[in-house]
Amino acid sequence: MSTLDVAAGAIRRDETVGIVLLLAFAGGNIDAYTWIIHGVMANAQTANVILLWVHAMGAK
Secondary structure, eight states: OOHHHHHHHHOOHHHHHHHHHHHHHHHHHHHHHHHHHHSSOSSHHHHHHHHHHHHHHHOO
8 A cells, every 4th residue: 555545545535625715715714814914915916816806897
């Protein structure tokens, strides 16, 4: 039995969904905090998506 087999068996799907949601929520809060307080984004990909959306909504 390899290490990957052991690791794959140890991860339960119902736990991973909660963990992923928690990490997404935490990342969103960090981005919101740094944007409101410091005027910068903590994550480059989030910043790109948000700035794209802002410019798309502003263009008429």
